[in-house]
Amino acid sequence: xxxxxxxxxxxxxxxxxxxxxxxxxxxxxxxxxxxxxxxxxxxxxxxxxxxxxxxxxxxxxxxxxxxxxxxxxxxxxxxxxxxxxxxxxxxxxxxxxxxxxxxxxxxxxxxxxxxxxxxxxxxxxxxxxxxxxxxxxxxxxxxxxxxxxxxxxxxxxxxxxxxxxxxxxxxxxxxxxxxxxxxxxxxxxxxxxxxxxxxxxxxxxxxxxxxxxxxxxxxxxxxxxxxxxxxxxxxxxxxxxxxxxxxxxxxxxxxxxxxxxxxxxxxxxxxxxxxxxxxxxxxxxxxxxxxxxxxxxxxxxxxxxxxxxxxxxxxxxxxxxxxxxxxxxxxxxxxxxxxxxxxxxxxxxxxxxxxxxxxxxxxxxxxxxxxxxxxxxxxxxxxxxxxxxxxxxxxxxxxxxxxxxxxxxxxxxxxxxxxxxxxxxxxxxxxxxxxxxxxxxxxxxxxxxxxxxxxxxxxxxxxxxxxxxxxxxxxxxxxxxxxxxxxxxxxx
Numbered sequence: 446x447x448x449x450x451x452x453x454x455x456x457x458x459x460x461x462x463x464x465x466x467x468x469x470x471x472x473x474x475x476x477x478x479x480x481x482x483x484x485x486x487x488x489x490x491x492x493x494x495x496x497x498x499x500x501x502x503x504x505x506x507x508x509x510x511x512x513x514x515x516x517x518x519x520x521x522x523x524x525x526x527x528x529x530x531x532x533x534x535x536x537x538x539x540x541x542x543x544x545x546x547x548x549x550x551x552x553x554x555x556x557x558x559x560x561x562x563x564x565x566x567x568x569x570x571x572x573x574x575x576x577x578x579x580x581x582x583x584x585x586x587x588x589x590x591x592x593x594x595x596x597x598x599x600x601x602x603x604x605x606x607x608x609x610x611x612x613x614x615x616x617x618x619x620x621x622x623x624x625x626x627x628x629x630x631x632x633x634x635x636x637x638x639x640x641x642x643x644x645x646x647x648x649x650x651x652x653x654x655x656x657x658x659x660x661x662x663x664x665x666x667x668x669x670x671x672x673x674x675x676x677x678x679x680x681x682x683x684x685x686x687x688x689x690x691x692x693x694x695x696x697x698x699x700x701x702x703x704x705x706x707x708x709x710x711x712x713x714x715x716x717x718x719x720x721x722x723x724x725x726x727x728x729x730x731x732x733x734x735x736x737x738x739x740x741x742x743x744x745x746x747x748x749x750x751x752x753x754x755x756x757x758x759x760x761x762x763x764x765x766x767x768x769x770x771x772x773x774x775x776x777x778x779x780x781x782x783x784x785x786x787x788x789x790x791x792x793x794x795x796x797x798x799x800x801x802x803x804x805x806x807x808x809x810x811x812x813x814x815x816x817x818x819x820x821x822x823x824x825x826x827x828x829x830x831x832x833x834x835x836x837x838x839x840x841x842x843x844x845x846x847x848x849x850x851x852x853x854x855x856x857x858x859x860x861x862x863x864x865x866x867x868x869x870x871x872x873x874x875x876x877x878x879x880x881x882x883x884x885x886x887x888x889x890x891x892x893x894x895x896x897x898x899x900x901x902x903x904x905x906x907x908x909x910x911x912x913x914x915x916x917x918x919x920x921x922x923x924x925x926x927x928x929x930x931x932x933x934x935x936x937x
Contacts, residue, residue: 478505479547481556490538490565491735493522496531498545501556508549515555516544523703523710531558536736538564565735568802572731573633575744580644582612585749586774587654588862589715591692592757593851595860596715597685598658603819605687605843606774606862611645611653611745618670624648624706624741634733635707647723647740650751651714655699659715674699684716687819690852693717693757707732709739714755721755722762724859727770727791729802748891750774754859761857766793769807769846769861773901776844777866777874777881778836785833786825788812788846788861806830810846810861817841836867874910877927881907887931893924 481502488494498512514525518541522532531545541560546553587607589596595605616624626646627636649668656667656674666672677699686692695716704710712719724730725743727750732738745751752768767790778784790807808830814823822842825834836842846861866881874881879889879896893911895901896919903911903919913923913930 478508479503479510479549479552479554480505481547481554483556483559485559485561486533487561487563488533489563489735491536491733491737492534492565494533494560496533496558498526498529498531498547501545501558502547502554504547504549506549508551510547510549513546513548514543515546516542518543521708523708533558533560535562536733538562566802567734568731569728571726572728572802574726574746575629575632575742576644576746577628577632577642577744578644579642580613580746582610583645583745583747583749584608584610585650585745585747585751586864587650587751587753588860589654589753589755590860591684591686591717591755592853593754593848593856593858593860594686594688594690594692595845595862596692597687597689597819599661599682600658602658603687603815603817603843604658605815605845605860606750606864609650609654611650612668613643613645613649614668614670616648619652619675621702624702624709626741626744633731642744645745647725647743647745647751648709650745651700651711651740655715659699675701679716686852687815688852689819692852693755704739707739707742709741711740714753717755720757720759720761721753722766722768722793722859723751723753724768724791726750727752727768727789727804729791729793747887752859752862756856757854758857762793765857767791767807767857768793768859769810769848770804771844771846771861771863773863775864775866775880775882777868777907779872779906780839780867780870781835781837783833783835784865785827785831786844786863788830788832790858807858809849810858811849811851812844812846814865815843815845836865839867839869841866873906876910876915877913877930879903879907879911881910885927885930890924890927890931893919893927897921897924 486494502510504510512526512529517525520533520543522534524532539562542557544555544557546555587609589604598604616622625641628640628642630637653667656662656672657664662672679695683691683694697713697716697718701713702709703712730738730743732742769790772787776784788807788810789804791804812825812832813821814834816822823834823836825832827833842865844863844865848856848858850856877885877889879892896903911919911923914926
């Protein structure tokens with residue numbers, strides 16, 4: 446009994462000692478001179494956690510250390526380790542325990558990092574808004590820029606608010622059937638099943654845009670899978686911007702994709718490296734809470750605007766970076782009458798990283814009105830983000846607002862672009878031609894919807910054109926009447 450009592454007391458002591466050790470700061474060692482202290486971190490869902498590993502590992506003998514990932518524990522970062530920094534992100538809240546290692550070439554130490562991913566904000570519904578119904582073709586408006594200045598295509602086309610008809614085609618023609626867009630639940634989140642949505646995605650747009658304006662192929666040969674786009678290089682021709690200047694030397698491929706479905710990464714694009722971002726309708730596109738969507742996931746709709754911005758400075762996105770726009774994507778004005786516009790920005794730094802995910806005024810842009818020959822023909826004046834210009838000659842123009850450091854490594858902002866239609870004095874739009882582009886189509890429905898919900902109020906002749914049923918009021922009945930006309934025209 447005495448021996449049993451002693452053993453019992455000994456077991457209690459050992460248990461107590463073990464419990465105390467669990468509370469004691471843990472250190473992992475290998476060979477004695479590399480040590481690593483376990484630490485805890487917190488990040489918001491979808492946010493990027495950056496852990497300096499030189500603050501985690503110590504080599505008492507002063508050896509240079511190299512780092513690696515032993516276990517990523519569902520980490521969904523594109524790059525796990527760059528130099529001495531470990532990157533961690535997850536689209537799912539919860540507790541994670543990735544394991545990283547440091548080596549001096551002779552010995553190695555491992556450590557577990559304890560990471561708590563807290564729930565993030567849902568975001569603006571407009572950051573999703575993907576139409577999963579079939580569509581054989583959509584028309585979108587595209588701006589491609591480098592260091593804040595829109596580019597010029599190989600054929601001289603200005604890639605500035607450019608209308609592009611994007612057809613749906615089988616990605617298997619390019620060997621990328623693994624990137625089919627499938628159905629989701631409620632238009633967001635991961636795929637549910639394997640039903641393919643036969644509607645153009647942003648990836649379809651990029652393929653056609655690159656073939657047509659980077660490679661210089663005729664339109665009828667684009668989207669066919671025969672261009673050799675994947676792996677194509679054009680080192681002999683520098684990429685030009687709309688000012689006729691060399692934007693950058695084309696030292697990379699036309700398109701190189703890494704990653705997998707819903708998480709692809711454009712390693713090379715338009716002869717440029719991966720230092721770029723793309724926005725849909727001037728907003729950061731989302732797939733899920735706090736989680737950005739990639740070009741294979743983003744479904745396109747008529748009237749969408751797509752901004753692709755490449756930069757020289759690798760820290761542009763968290764150092765004042767923003768995508769800029771005007772309060773409207775298109776304006777119609779009578780010759781000789783003033784046009785007043787507002788400049789806005791949407792930060793590239795997410796809320797989870799300390800930014801603001803909303804449109805806010807920006808007053809530092811340099812504004813100009815350009816014709817189709819890339820000539821600046823008018824210069825709006827104003828302050829506090831509000832600018833006014835009088836256009837006295839009928840025609841179609843492009844309103845451009847650029848970073849004051851545009852064209853240099855100091856550029857941080859993607860340009861704001863809008864189309865301006867100047868009509869003759871006394872001209873009036875046809876009933877239903879709400880955007881006054883000479884046609885009554887789905888874009889007019891979008892313009893009318895913007896008016897009805899208060900986002901883009903119509904005035905003057907456009908308000909008159911919006912009274913489609915002629916009852917003296919602009920309301921949902923006009924929207925319904927316009928819809929029925931377009932539906933009837935489609936059937937006929």
